[in-house]
Amino acid sequence: MTNAYSDGSVILWDTSRPGHPVQTTVTKIDNHPVEQAAISADRRLAATASMESSGIDPNMPKPAPPGGVWISRYRITLTDISDPKHPKALATVHADLAPEGRNPPRLRMVTLSPDGRTLAAPGGYITNGHLLLWDLTDPAHPQQIATPATEQGDPVSFSPDGNTLLTWMGDLRSGELWDVHHPTSGRALPLPANSILSPDWRTAVSPGSAAGMAVLWDTADLQRPHRLANLTGLPAYPTGAAFSNDGTLSLRTGDGTVTLWDVSDPGNPLHIATLPVRDADAQDLSFSPDGLALATGTGATTLWDLSALHRLRADPTLQACAMTGGGLSTEEWPRYITEIPYRKTC
Numbered sequence: 001m002t003n004a005y006s007d008g009s010v011i012l013w014d015t016s017r018p019g020h021p022v023q024t025t026v027t028k029i030d031n032h033p034v035e036q037a038a039i040s041a042d043r044r045l046a047a048t049a050s051m052e053s054s055g056i057d058p059n060m061p062k063p064a065p066p067g068g069v070w071i072s073r074y075r076i077t078l079t080d081i082s083d084p085k086h087p088k089a090l091a092t093v094h095a096d097l098a099p100e101g102r103n104p105p106r107l108r109m110v111t112l113s114p115d116g117r118t119l120a121a122p123g124g125y126i127t128n129g130h131l132l133l134w135d136l137t138d139p140a141h142p143q144q145i146a147t148p149a150t151e152q153g154d155p156v157s158f159s160p161d162g163n164t165l166l167t168w169m170g171d172l173r174s175g176e177l178w179d180v181h182h183p184t185s186g187r188a189l190p191l192p193a194n195s196i197l198s199p200d201w202r203t204a205v206s207p208g209s210a211a212g213m214a215v216l217w218d219t220a221d222l223q224r225p226h227r228l229a230n231l232t233g234l235p236a237y238p239t240g241a242a243f244s245n246d247g248t249l250s251l252r253t254g255d256g257t258v259t260l261w262d263v264s265d266p267g268n269p270l271h272i273a274t275l276p277v278r279d280a281d282a283q284d285l286s287f288s289p290d291g292l293a294l295a296t297g298t299g300a301t302t303l304w305d306l307s308a309l310h311r312l313r314a315d316p317t318l319q320a321c322a323m324t325g326g327g328l329s330t331e332e333w334p335r336y337i338t339e340i341p342y343r344k345t346c
Contacts (some may be wrong), residue, residue, distance in 0.1 A: 035074075036109060040116035043083040045139055047119055049074050049110045076110060076121055078139050090140040095328075112136075113162035118145075118155050118180050120156055120165065131156065131167055133183065140291055145183065166197065177222060191217060193223055198243040203228075203266045205249060211237045214251055216266050228267045234259065237328060240284075244291035248272075248306070251305070252285055258296060260306075262313060271316055277302070333337035 034051040052075040074095045081089040111120040119134040119142065133145040157166045160181075165178045166189065175195065176186035189195075195206040197219060204217040204225065214231040231251065240252035248262030258277045262270040277296055286295045294304040312319045321327060327335060327345035 014233055038110045038119075039081075039113045041114055044080065045112070045116050045136070046079045046081045046087075047076060047110050047112055048079065049076045049095075049121070051075075060279055061185075074121075076119070076144065078136070079120075080139070091142050093121075093132075093142055093144070109156060109177060110157050111158065113158040113180070113252050114160055115162040117162060118158065118165075120158075131165075133165075133180065138189070157197060160199065168193075185345075186248065187223070189222060190221070196241040196243070198263075199245050199307060203243070203263065205231075205238075205241050205243075205251070207238045214238045214241070216269060229269050231261060231269055231271075234270070235346065242285035242294075244287035244290060244294075246291040248287065248291055250285045250287070250294055252296075258285070258294075260294075266295070272313070317345065 012035055012141060026213065035051065039045070052073045056242045067333045069331040076093045076095060078090045079091070109121070112118070113120075116139075117136050119136055121132050123197040134142040135145050136142055156168070158164070159166075163180055165180050166175055167178065167182070167186070168175050174192060175189035177189055178186045187267045190217070191204055195217070197204045201222070202218070204219045206217065207213075208215050212232065213236045216231065217225045218228050219225045227250050234251065234253050235257045236253035236255040239254050242250045243263075244250075247262065249261040249263045249269070251261065252257050253259075256277055258275040259271060260273040260275070262272050275294075275296070284295070284297060284301075287293070288295075292305070292307045292310060293342050294306055296302050296304065299313045324346075328342075330342055
């Protein structure tokens with residue numbers, strides 16, 4: 001797990017024991033507050049975004065309103081953290097953001113591809129809000145890639161091989177798939193708005209057509225997704241989701257409730273737990289790589305230990321026997337089970 005702080009530092013946590021997370025690394029990266037951070041899968045590269053300046057720029061290279069445009073310039077720093085105690089700044093790139101309506105311009109995300117070779121960040125006024133991409137084959141000398149000709153929205157995700165990028169339009173109404181290396185034209189993603197793809201991109205979840213329901217999709221063929229199952233009985237309309245690498249799905253609903261589902265067989269999903277979360281502002285959901293921990297929250301983060309749940313899923317008979325102290329005896333069996341001959345269960 002990674003936390004970014006206002007003093008310009010990034011903290012990495014070891015969550016292998018979710019009930020006792022250990023702070024493993026404190027890395028000072030910037031003299032400005034770090035607003036967004038992304039760490040490569042091999043934990044060797046950090047991309048952090050800090051606001052460098054903010055103010056009126058009357059000299060925009062494209063037509064601007066009288067008096068100029070209020071621009072926030074963000075510095076995205078690439079840092080080698082292979083030796084966390086001695087971080088080494090590699091390079092800096094920039095993103096200039098303009099306001100969205102009356103809201104101040106803020107950078108909402110920085111994303112690294114799974115192989116750490118591509119960086120994605122929002123564009124700004126100069127690029128009409130289009131997404132910015134950099135080739136990080138040599139992270140000390142990032143090369144900007146052609147900008148995908150689409151308005152950038154949230155969320156943005158890379159395919160497992162890092163070669164395809166999924167972007168959502170600003171209103172999240174339609175998704176597009178882009179070839180990272182030649183992002184000149186996108187392909188429409190025929191999935192409902194606000195869909196979230198699993199890490200292997202073979203399954204997706206989207207809000208249902210009614211409150212209290214979500215839908216699972218088979219996306220092995222992204223151009224021909226088909227509906228697998230409905231997730232029903234949710235306490236409110238689904239507003240967020242995250243998949244683990246091992247087939248667990250977390251769903252957040254509008255009232256702040258978080259439910260967990262076993263979707264290892266996505267055609268037959270199983271509701272396995274409801275977390276006692278009642279914070280409608282706790283928007284972020286993120287699993288640890290091994291799926292044994294779930295982080296929820298915005299600002300303050302709560303870490304949930306899912307290890308007992310994983311043991312139950314792995315061997316339900318063993319866990320049931322441990323809870324009951326043993327199976328039915330030969331005398332007890334016929335009193336409770338009349339259709340099946342006696343067999344030892346524990």
